[in-house]
Amino acid sequence: MTRNAYRVIGQSLPRKEDDRLLRGDGCFTDDLQLVHQLEMVVGRCPFPHAAIGEIDVSRAAALPGVKHILTGADVRKLSDPLTVLRPVPGAPQLPFYALAQERALHEGQPVVSVVATSRAVAEDALELIDIDYQPLPHISVALDALAEDALVIHPGVMKSNLLSAHEDRAGEPEARMAEAEFTEEGRFHINRVSPLPMETRGIVATWRPAARELMVYTTTQTPHLVRQQFAESLRLDESCIRVTASDVGGGFGMKLGINPEELLAALHAIALRCPVKWIEDRLEFFRASTQARESVFDYRIGATIDGRITAITNQYTTDLGAWNSTYGSAQLSSVTFIGPYKVPDAVVERRVAITNKTPIGAYRGYGQPEVNFAREVLLDRLARRLGIDPYDIRKKNMLQPEDLPWTTPSGAIYENGDYLKTLRMAADALDYETHRLSPRVTRDDGHLIGIGFSSFVERTGYASARFLAGRGSRFGAHESVTLRANRSGSIDLYTGVSTFGQGSETAFAQICAEILGMEYDAIHIHAGDTAASPLNTGAFASRTLIAAAGAILEAAETMRGKILRIAAWILDCAPDTLTIDGDAVRFREGSNQSVPLSDIFFRAIIGQGIPENESPGLEASAHFEPTDASFSFGTAAAVVSVDPESGEFTVERFVMAHDSGVPVNPSLVDGQVRGGLAQGFGAALAEHLQIDPSTGQLTSGSMLDYFAPTAADLPPIELLHSEIPSPVTTFGVRGVGEVGTIPPGAAVANALCDALADYGIELSALPLTPESVWRAIESAQSTRKGEPL
Amino acid sequence: MACSAEERIESKDIPRPSAEGDSLNEKEITFFLNGEEVTASVPVRMHAADFLRHRLGMTGTHVGCEQGVCGMCTILLAGGAVKSCLLLAVQLDGVEVWTVESLGEDDQLNELQAAFKRHHALQCGFCTPGFLMTATGLKARSAGRALSRREIREELAGVLCRCTGYEGIILAVEEYLDHGDNEGNPL
Ligand code: FES
Ligand code: FES
Numbered sequence: 001m002t003r004n005a006y007r008v009i010g011q012s013l014p015r016k017e018d019d020r021l022l023r024g025d026g027c028f029t030d031d032l033q034l035v036h037q038l039e040m041v042v043g044r045c046p047f048p049h050a051a052i053g054e055i056d057v058s059r060a061a062a063l064p065g066v067k068h069i070l071t072g073a074d075v076r077k078l079s080d081p082l083t084v085l086r087p088v089p090g091a092p093q094l095p096f097y098a099l100a101q102e103r104a105l106h107e108g109q110p111v112v113s114v115v116a117t118s119r120a121v122a123e124d125a126l127e128l129i130d131i132d133y134q135p136l137p138h139i140s141v142a143l144d145a146l147a148e149d150a151l152v153i154h155p156g157v158m159k160s161n162l163l164s165a166h167e168d169r170a171g172e173p174e175a176r177m178a179e180a181e182f183t184e185e186g187r188f189h190i191n192r193v194s195p196l197p198m199e200t201r202g203i204v205a206t207w208r209p210a211a212r213e214l215m216v217y218t219t220t221q222t223p224h225l226v227r228q229q230f231a232e233s234l235r236l237d238e239s240c241i242r243v244t245a246s247d248v249g250g251g252f253g254m255k256l257g258i259n260p261e262e263l264l265a266a267l268h269a270i271a272l273r274c275p276v277k278w279i280e281d282r283l284e285f286f287r288a289s290t291q292a293r294e295s296v297f298d299y300r301i302g303a304t305i306d307g308r309i310t311a312i313t314n315q316y317t318t319d320l321g322a323w324n325s326t327y328g329s330a331q332l333s334s335v336t337f338i339g340p341y342k343v344p345d346a347v348v349e350r351r352v353a354i355t356n357k358t359p360i361g362a363y364r365g366y367g368q369p370e371v372n373f374a375r376e377v378l379l380d381r382l383a384r385r386l387g388i389d390p391y392d393i394r395k396k397n398m399l400q401p402e403d404l405p406w407t408t409p410s411g412a413i414y415e416n417g418d419y420l421k422t423l424r425m426a427a428d429a430l431d432y433e434t435h436r437l438s439p440r441v442t443r444d445d446g447h448l449i450g451i452g453f454s455s456f457v458e459r460t461g462y463a464s465a466r467f468l469a470g471r472g473s474r475f476g477a478h479e480s481v482t483l484r485a486n487r488s489g490s491i492d493l494y495t496g497v498s499t500f501g502q503g504s505e506t507a508f509a510q511i512c513a514e515i516l517g518m519e520y521d522a523i524h525i526h527a528g529d530t531a532a533s534p535l536n537t538g539a540f541a542s543r544t545l546i547a548a549a550g551a552i553l554e555a556a557e558t559m560r561g562k563i564l565r566i567a568a569w570i571l572d573c574a575p576d577t578l579t580i581d582g583d584a585v586r587f588r589e590g591s592n593q594s595v596p597l598s599d600i601f602f603r604a605i606i607g608q609g610i611p612e613n614e615s616p617g618l619e620a621s622a623h624f625e626p627t628d629a630s631f632s633f634g635t636a637a638a639v640v641s642v643d644p645e646s647g648e649f650t651v652e653r654f655v656m657a658h659d660s661g662v663p664v665n666p667s668l669v670d671g672q673v674r675g676g677l678a679q680g681f682g683a684a685l686a687e688h689l690q691i692d693p694s695t696g697q698l699t700s701g702s703m704l705d706y707f708a709p710t711a712a713d714l715p716p717i718e719l720l721h722s723e724i725p726s727p728v729t730t731f732g733v734r735g736v737g738e739v740g741t742i743p744p745g746a747a748v749a750n751a752l753c754d755a756l757a758d759y760g761i762e763l764s765a766l767p768l769t770p771e772s773v774w775r776a777i778e779s780a781q782s783t784r785k786g787e788p789l
Numbered sequence: 790m791a792c793s794a795e796e797r798i799e800s801k802d803i804p805r806p807s808a809e810g811d812s813l814n815e816k817e818i819t820f821f822l823n824g825e826e827v828t829a830s831v832p833v834r835m836h837a838a839d840f841l842r843h844r845l846g847m848t849g850t851h852v853g854c855e856q857g858v859c860g861m862c863t864i865l866l867a868g869g870a871v872k873s874c875l876l877l878a879v880q881l882d883g884v885e886v887w888t889v890e891s892l893g894e895d896d897q898l899n900e901l902q903a904a905f906k907r908h909h910a911l912q913c914g915f916c917t918p919g920f921l922m923t924a925t926g927l928k929a930r931s932a933g934r935a936l937s938r939r940e941i942r943e944e945l946a947g948v949l950c951r952c953t954g955y956e957g958i959i960l961a962v963e964e965y966l967d968h969g970d971n972e973g974n975p976l
């Protein structure tokens with residue numbers, strides 16, 4: 001069904017979340033202030049790799065106001081290493097303790113933590129701690145780490161720095177490649193970036209020994225999984241732990257699971273029996289919070305002379321940093337590497353390398369922007385070599401609606417869609433037909449104009465717990481919800497999905513109102529408290545709605561059935577003659593008699609005045625596991641003007657045609673796409689966590705040196721929607737949380753190469769900067785000069 | 790059964806909380822916060838954002854970098870938007886300060902806030918107070934002069950948003966500057 005078939009679903013209703021956030025009345029972790037609260041700060045290794053000798057805390061401990069200090073030896077006694085929720089299959093477990101043991105393996109790794117009456121005092125104390133560091137040789141480049149003679153960063157646990165390697169294949173890619181009429185290959189470097197939520201990480205932990213309750217307020221997208229991880233590392237029963245995430249200031253995949261600092265705050269709170277707060281400052285954020293994307297792709301396409309792709313091989317190396325964080329490095333480069341194209345013979349090999357850098361974690365897109373850059377840029381390069389238009393080569397190779405469902409080499413299934421339609425939409429919006437026929441003439445301002453395409457698919461949601469088990473995940477694919485009626489006639493919806501900007505409170509209320517036939521305003525959402533929600537998975541992987549919609553549907557239908565049965569008993573009629581309409585139950589037709597919902601709810605809650613065979617109470621829980629993942633898709637196109645003298649360029653227009661299925665709230669969908677695009681543009685054009693390979697140290701680790709886009713930096717963006725319902729999800733929705741991060745890099749690179757077609761440049765690394773374009777022009781020209789005439 | 794963490798801490802290690810270390814070097818200041826006179830004693834090295842948040846409980850002003858870059862901590866000081874992480878609390882002495890808590894009355898959003906809601910100008914909402922205070926200052930400063938989209942973008946570039954892509958924010962601020970009257974603007 002399309003969105004027109006619904007009453008509340010498909011409407012751009014105002015958000016449930018907005019009023020409190022607009023009034024300054026949100027409740028973020030650092031807004032909490034508990035009685036007797038103490039504050040923690042963390043001392044971090046300043047070197048990329050160092051042996052830790054003696055740690056002398058005596059002067060710090062003597063400072064007035066200092067309450068407690070932990071070192072690596074204490075932590076080892078008191079806790080187990082952090083657990084990994086998404087282990088890489090076949091990889092050894094690394095002893096990732098909350099504080100470094102004997103050696104610190106990256107700049108910023110926690111070495112000591114101090115709790116004092118205030119953060120200022122704790123910071124003073126840190127300065128008084130003497131740590132005897134012996135700097136050791138370090139490795140900051142993933143491919144160097146995999147060299148045969150490389151120093152092994154985890155000796156004893158691993159024989160080399162290769163944590164794991166994994167291959168997915170279909171057909172006979174090597175044979176097809178060998179016989180291909182034409183092959184094109186390239187090496188692509190993807191930059192290390194930060195998810196950079198505006199709120200850093202933080203936690204307030206309290207321990208009540210006699211009640212045996214560890215209460216944790218923290219910045220997380222996954223309260224129930226955090227609870228599991230605390231239990232595992234602190235050796236506590238899960239029932240002793242309550243985790244709540246109230247308002248969270250952005251997550252983007254970075255706030256999944258626990259990290260060393262959260263564990264440290266809990267250890268201090270347990271020891272001190274006082275609330276302990278830790279709020280990450282932005283400088284430590286850049287060295288401690290998980291980072292993303294860095295990888296190198298060796299991508300190869302085999303094709304016929306007229307541009308039909310016959311084989312793809314893709315070997316890529318992701319730089320994991322020093323430890324396997326909760327979610328480890330991105331995995332979806334292996335799932336969507338063939339993109340929207342019909343390529344039965346393809347193979348992908350993923351290698352995960354350990355280096356002396358801050359650990360990598362999940363970030364919006366989780367491998368998809370990375371591989372999209374490699375594939376789409378290489379595809380244009382192939383088109384240029386073959387003298388085929390980039391539009392035509394995509395059109396020729398795209399899977400057609402009748403080819404779907406299509407199983408990719410990783411076993412994932414593209415369920416349905418019209419990929420070509422979005423390519424056409426993007427091309428038409430920019431009048432590509434006219435552009436492609438016109439010569440690249442210099443504009444009055446000295447700039448050349450180019451258009452570049454970037455087509456993509458996005459894996460959204462997980463296909464069942466069985467699928468996840470095969471990939472080693474220690475969480476499920478389901479979502480859950482509890483609905484509870486109130487005497488006043490409203491509904492409380494309890495979910496373990498915390499609120500970090502994605503609009504889930506709004507979307508959940510819309511679905512619930514739709515099924516119950518009630519008003520949107522009568523549904524109240526209570527989110528992110530493990531003590532007040534059924535066990536769930538959490539919000540990541542563009543999966544929330546795909547899984548939660550089914551749970552809300554099921555719970556609401558159960559509740560609706562009971563409401564109608566009670567009403568029918570009161571009105572002495574059959575339930576199926578009745579319907580819920582706003583705040584009352586009415587007859588579907590005929591009589592205009594009605595019963596207010598508040599009356600029905602009151603009766604049900606106290607168990608008086610209801611049919612004898614009905615149990616008291618009006619509450620329903622449901623767990624729903626989707627059977628399949630859903631694939632969003634689309635094409636983006638960028639118009640770029642570039643000065644061939646300086647490499648200076650501007651993205652003048654950007655069009656994104658995409659299909660995320662049936663939108664529950666179209667304005668939320670636009671918001672997700674635009675937000676993702678801003679991050680996509682940031683990573684494509686400016687953001688870069690640069691490590692000086694000689695010192696192994698981060699050189700862009702402050703807000704002044706890391707260029708996230710401002711309101712003045714983004715190009716004009718036009719969104720075009722296709723809304724083909726997915727056949728495998730509730731209501732035909734597809735996920736939309738990550739899609740925007742995927743296409744910008746390749747679209748801009750391809751547009752630059754198009755504008756500079758006469759110069760014959762190649763771009764193979766992100767970020768794309770005026771300097772990198774200028775260098776590409778220089779190198780193309782010097783290659784040309786060297787050519788025989 | 791494995792021993793849990795708290796059982797391994799020996800009781801002699803358990804200090805009790807106290808206020809020592811905090812109360813050194815404080816200074817008394819008096820200023821106007823959202824129209825009301827406030828007198829408070831502040832540590833001389835505490836910045837204004839921390840003071841507003843943690844001493845006065847005005848947690849609508851957020852902190853994202855303490856470096857003057859992200860704009861989360863933007864407040865109005867003597868009529869202009871400033872980054873309160875770059876000010877010491879003692880510098881507030883004698884001035885008039887407005888924070889996000891001053892916008893809107895009772896359960897009502899003011900015009901600017903309502904425009905933000907209409908245009909889906911916020912997601913996580915962490916940056917929102919910074920933009921609201923910047924736009925409030927801008928409205929007073931531009932005094933009826935129409936700003937181009939480009940100028941609005943430049944004016945808003947002092948506050949970062951990682952969620953929205955800015956489109957809704959720009960539309961909301963533009964609408965407020967063009968059409969909003971001054972009702973609900975504290976300046
Ligand atoms: S916290 Fe003040 S500008 Fe970032
Ligand atoms: S809404 Fe999240 S940072 Fe702006």
